[in-house]
Structure formats: structure tokens, C-alpha cells
Amino acid sequence: MNAPDYNPREIDASRPSAARMYHYYLSGEAVFEVDKIFGEHLFQVFPYADVWAHHNRTFLRRAVKFMVAQGIRQFLDIGSGLPTVGNTHEVARAEAPESRVVYVDNDLEAVHRADELLRAQRAMDDTAVIEADLRHPDLILDHPDTRRLIDFDRPLGLLIISVWPFIPDADRPRELMARLRDRLPSGSYVAMSHASMSEVGDELKELATEISAMYAETSDPLTMRDRDDVAALFDGLRLVEPGLAYASDWRTDEPVDPDDQSRAGNLAAVGYKP
Numbered sequence: 001m002n003a004p005d006y007n008p009r010e011i012d013a014s015r016p017s018a019a020r021m022y023h024y025y026l027s028g029e030a031v032f033e034v035d036k037i038f039g040e041h042l043f044q045v046f047p048y049a050d051v052w053a054h055h056n057r058t059f060l061r062r063a064v065k066f067m068v069a070q071g072i073r074q075f076l077d078i079g080s081g082l083p084t085v086g087n088t089h090e091v092a093r094a095e096a097p098e099s100r101v102v103y104v105d106n107d108l109e110a111v112h113r114a115d116e117l118l119r120a121q122r123a124m125d126d127t128a129v130i131e132a133d134l135r136h137p138d139l140i141l142d143h144p145d146t147r148r149l150i151d152f153d154r155p156l157g158l159l160i161i162s163v164w165p166f167i168p169d170a171d172r173p174r175e176l177m178a179r180l181r182d183r184l185p186s187g188s189y190v191a192m193s194h195a196s197m198s199e200v201g202d203e204l205k206e207l208a209t210e211i212s213a214m215y216a217e218t219s220d221p222l223t224m225r226d227r228d229d230v231a232a233l234f235d236g237l238r239l240v241e242p243g244l245a246y247a248s249d250w251r252t253d254e255p256v257d258p259d260d261q262s263r264a265g266n267l268a269a270v271g272y273k274p
Contacts (some may be wrong), residue, residue, distance in 0.1 A: 009106050009107065009108065009133075009219075010108060011107075011108045011109050012219055013032045013034065014034060015034065015217070015218050015219050016032075016034055016035050016038040016039075016218040016219065017107050017109070017218060017219040017220055018081075018107070018166050018215075018218070018219070018220035019079075019081040019082055019105060019107040019109065019110040020032070020035045020082065020107070020109060020110075021035060021038065021039060021042075021218070022053060022056075022081050022082070022162070023081060023082040023084060024036070024039045025039070025049045025050045025052070025053035026050070026053045026054065026057060026084050027084055028050075031082070031109060038214070038218065041214065042211070042214060045207055045210055045211060045214070046204070046207055046211055048260075048261045048262035048265075049262075051260065051261075051262040052195075052262040052265055052266055055246075055247045055248040055262065055263070055266055056161060056162050056193055056247050056266055056268075057084075057086060058247075058248075058252075059161070059191075059193055059247040059248075059250055059266075059268045060086075060088065060091075060159060060161050060191070060193075061086050061091050062250060062251050062252065063157075063159065063189075063191035063250070063268075063270050064088055064091045064092050064157065064159070064191075065091060065095060066189075066240075066251060066270060067092075067157040067189045067191070067270075068092055068095040068096050068099065069095070070189065071155070072155055072156065072157040072188075072189060073092075073096055073098055073099050073100065073154075074099065074100045074101075074149065074150050074151065074154065074156045074157070075088055075089075075092060075099065075100070075101045075102070075156065075157040075158075075159060076101075076102050076104070076140070076146065076150060076156060076157070076158050076159070077101060077102070077103050077104065077159040077161075078104040078105075078134050078140065078158070078159065078160050078163060079104065079105060079106075079134060079160060079161065079162070079163030079166075080103040080104060080105050080110065080114065080129070080159075081105060081107070081110050082107075082109065082110045082113050082114070083110075083113055083114045083117040087117075088101050088103070088159060089101040089118075089123060089126075089127045098126075099126070100126045100127065100149045100150065101126070101127045101128075101149070102127070102128050102129075102130065102143075102145060102146050102149050102150060103127070103128070103129040103130070104129075104130055104131075104132050104134075104140055105129070105131065105132075106131065106132065106133040106134075108131065111129055111130070111131045114129040115129050126149065127149070128145035128146075128148070128149055130143050130145050130146070134160070134163055134164075134167060134176065135167065135171055135176060137176055137179045137180045137183075138179070141180075141183055152183070152185055153185060154185060154187075155184075155185050155186070155187035155188040155189070155273075156184065156185065156188050157188065157189050157190075157191070158180065158184060158188065158189070158190045158191070159190075159191050159192075160177075160190070160191070160192045161191065161192065161193050162193050162194065162195060162266075164177075164192065164194050164223075164225075164230075164233060165194055165195045165222050165223055165224060165225070166220040166221070166222065166223070167223070168221065168223050169223060173233065174232055174233060174235070177233050177235075178235070178236065181235075181236050181237065181273065182236075184273050185273075186273055186274060187272075187273065188272075188273045189240075189270055189271065189272055189273070190234070190237055190270065190271045190272075190273070191268070191269075191270045192230075192233060192234070192268065192269065192271075193247050193266055193267065193268035194225060194230045194233070194266070194267050194268070195222070195224050195265060195266060196224055196225055196226060196227065196230060196264075196265060196266065196267050197211075197224050197265055198224075198225075198226035198227060199226075199227065199264040199265075200261075200264045200265050201261070201264075204261060204265070208224055212224065227244065227267060230244060230267045230269075231244050231269075234269060234271045236273070237271025237272060237273055238271060238272045238273075238274060239269050239270070239271050239272075240269075240270050240271070240272055243269060244267055244268070244269040245267070245268060245269065246263050246264060246266060246267065246268070247266040247267070247268035248260065248262075248263045248266070249263070250268050250269070250270075
């Protein structure tokens with residue numbers, strides 16, 4: 001493979017990163033002190049960040065189980081983040097032990113931790129983790145480990161869970177997604193979620209600017225989008241029922257809490273490529 005046309009991102013302990021903060025919201029573990037400081041500040045502004053993150057994570061699990069039920073046995077998880085409970089390969093293999101998974105992240109801390117986890121689980125034969133960036137889809141799809149584990153003559157499950165918010169409009173996310181979609185085999189599924197404050201209550205909606213300003217000081221500035229913008233990322237795909245929904249609501253068996261202040265802040269769907 002030719003040398004990548006982007007600079008791999010080194011670990012920066014001076015600023016929070018999206019992967020480390022997501023891990024903090026899910027687990028309460030701060031990788032660096034700067035992550036804890038940022039997290040405590042964010043919880044003061046948006047005290048539902050942990051609930052939001054868990055909705056996001058449970059959507060991933062339900063989406064993987066749904067794909068396995070449709071016969072999918074190979075997964076590409078872009079922006080997988082730091083490993084935590086219920087990783088894609090664990091969820092998939094609980095249903096279908098022969099499942100193969102390629103994890104992708106541009107955060108070296110996430111890549112290193114995922115590699116350590118997979119080696120400890122002796123899962124490297126059917127699982128890989130690569131350092132790459134969603135802004136360079138061809139490098140992901142043509143990576144040797146992707147080619148080793150993913151058969152592009154068979155349908156696959158593509159997961160892009162809460163990654164697009166960290167791709168600014170200037171990087172043309174719809175075009176990036178179209179490039180990924182066009183290279184997926186027919187019969188593939190795509191699960192995506194996206195932070196959005198366009199449908200939350202007025203009190204939280206007023207916080208959107210403040211939250212975005214906070215993330216502007218991290219390694220991963222945040223771009224929130226409304227329902228139409230998120231739906232556009234699924235162009236060329238057929239949304240499975242219930243369509244574009246709140247992540248907490250998508251094919252859940254759990255009762256929906258109408259008082260959950262984080263619920264409307266995360267849109268999610270699964271699309272099918274004919």
C-alpha cells in the first residue's frame with residue numbers, strides 16, 4: 001500500500017480527544033487528567049452526557065445484533081474508540097462466532113488499547129484494529145488488514161457511530177459517505193448515529209453553542225446537524241424500520257422514558273444497500 005496522504009495523529013495528553021471523552025462518559029475512567037477536567041466541566045453544562053453515551057452504545061449493540069440476524073458475518077467499525085464493554089466483535093460473536101471485525105480509529109490511544117484487548121482475548125485471527133481516518137475512506141477499505149478480513153464480494157456491516165459530528169462540513173461528509181457506500185457490496189447494512197440538538201427542548205437547545213465551543217478547544221471540534229442533514233448521509237440506502245429515530249428508541253425492547261433529557265439529542269438509523 002502506498003504511504004497515506006495524511007499525517008497519523010499522535011497521542012496528545014494536553015487536550016481531550018473525542019475517543020477519550022466518549023470513553024469517560026461511558027465508564028467514568030479518565031485516561032488523562034485533562035479528560036477528567038473537561039468531563040467535569042461538560043457535566044456541569046450538560047449533565048446527561050453519560051446517559052447520551054449509553055444510548056449511543058446500546059444502539060450499536062442492537063444494530064450489530066440486527067445485522068447478524070440478517071446474515072451479516074463481517075463488520076467494519078469506523079471510529080470505534082477505546083474498547084469498553086460490549087465491543088462489536090463481542091456482540092457479533094455472541095450471536096455468530098465466525099464473525100470477523102475490523103476496527104478503525106485515528107486516535108492512537110484507542111488503537112493501542114484495542115490492540116491490547118484483542119491480543120489478550122487471542123482474537124487477532126478474526127479481528128484487527130487499524131489507525132486510519134474517516135476522511136480517507138479508500139485507505140481504510142484498501143488497508144491490508146481490511147482486505148485480509150473483509151470479503152468485498154459478500155455483504156458487510158458498516159458502523160459509523162457518532163463519528164460524523166467530528167467531520168466538519170468543509171470535509172464534505174456526504175461525499176465521503178457516498179464513496180464508502182459505492183464500494184459496499186449489495187446487501188450490506190450501514191448503522192450510523194449523530195449528535196443533534198435541533199429537536200431537544202429549548203433549555204438544552206440553548207446549550208448547543210456552549211457545548212460546541214467547549215469541543216472547539218479539544219482535538220476534535222464538534223459539528224451538530226439537524227434531521228435533514230443526518231438523513232442525507234443515508235442517501236442511496238434504504239432505511240430499515242423505524243427509519244431515522246432517536247438512538248434510545250431504535251428497535252428497543254425497553255420502555256422509553258419521556259422525561260429523558262438526552263433522548264432527542266442523538267439521531268440514529270440503519271440503512272440497507274440494495
